[in-house]
Amino acid sequence: RLTHQVAEEVKKHFNDQLYKTVIPRNVRLSESPSHGKTILDYDKSSTGAKAYVKLSNEFLKREG
Secondary structure, three states, X not given: OHHHHHHHHXXXXXXXXXXXXXXXXXXXXXXXXXXXXXXXXXXXXXXXXXXXXXXXXXXXXXXX
């Protein structure tokens, strides 16, 4: 609940500067550093990896 409240406050103040993609909390994201791998090398089909790819594409569209 607190996470959602904080996210809403951030959106209120920085809405036009934020990307739409949200990186979810995910076990595979937490595990990848302990294996010395990026999430794309560790488990590219995980929810977190897919979210990072989506964010990358969103970034390239906005900044490119």
